Amino acid sequence: MYIDRLKNAQRVLRASAGYRGAIDGKVGSKTLASAWRVRGVDALEEILGPLAPDRRVVLAAQVILDGAGFDVGVLDGFWGPQTDAAFLAWRGEAMPFRQADMAEKFGPAGSARCTAGVVRVPWRMVLAWDGAEQITEFKCHELVAASAQRAFDRIAAAYSPVQIRDLGLHLYGGCFNYRTKRGGTSLSTHAYGLAIDFDPARNRLKWGADRARLAQRDATPFWQAWEAEGWTSLGRARNFDWMHVQAVAL
Ligand SMILES: [Zn+2]
Structure with a gap:
């Protein structure tokens, strides 16, 4: 289940932070690098304290969704129901349609x-x-x-x-x-x-x-x-x- 959330975070990073790696739910160097590129993540990490890689990636996705006008709730790096709802709304609107x-x-x-x-x-x-x-x-x-x-x-x-x-x-x-x-x-x-x-x-x-x-x-x-x-x-x-x-x- 958590793999799916990280995959969704990668989808957000791919659309808005130049992520070009696989959508595999694995936080590797490419995923982390694109998470670092998202403006505002480092400032939030100073408030939240040092973040594990998975949490930083989720936080980056939250920052992007929030910036695009979708309500993710608290920007905390945890993919809860509010972030999930924001992601689904974003995907319904902004992902490439087939x-x-x-x-x-x-x-x-x-x-x-x-x-x-x-x-x-x-x-x-x-x-x-x-x-x-x-x-x-x-x-x-x-x-x-x-x-x-x-x-x-x-x-x-x-x-x-x-x-x-x-x-x-x-x-x-x-x-x-x-x-x-x-x-x-x-x-x-x-x-x-x-x-x-x-x-x-x-x-x-x-x-x-x-x-x-x-x-x-x-x-x-x-x-x-x-x-x-x-x-x-x-x-x-x-x-x-x-x-x-x-x-x-x-
Ligand atoms: Zn045309």
Whole structure:
């Protein structure tokens, strides 16, 4: 049972603290190193006293969940019922969803839920195809709005307004759109309100990393903000459609 809790802590560290090791419930050097990277853990350890490795890993996961707005109760390094509830809520919202689970998880494409979430844009954004039309917020699926909002807020903190414009992040390419995948017959993740496009003109569908603007190195913090929330970049995963990020795994 305790192994399962440590596995869940590793899932949190993988999503938000750069953990790249196995989800095996074993606290090795990689797990510990990523736990140390979580800001605030060392300060808490000074209050709590020296922590055993397992407890430090749980504490790091608690700090991340707490910071993401999920109520873990006391930050004490013990995975109790409150932390478990917070983890389940977080996983339901922020973990990568599988394509196979989409209909069950999100309901039918095009339903009211696909536009029931609202994301407020923390920088000046305009429609990519009409620079005079400002976008202060947009609609997405209700289950991913909080996650998308955290990514936007993190991106706003990572870049200056000038850098945002230089990257083309101020050019909104769309979110909900009831349509099939380009060049295919299956429904796009856009048909569920689960994908967002940025600056389509400089990140064309078939362009690879040699041409796409968002493939350049200064876009890395942008993609990391999405990946921390469990979203997938088709550009970084498959080297096409660099305009696109989606809340569903490939
Ligand atoms: Zn797209």
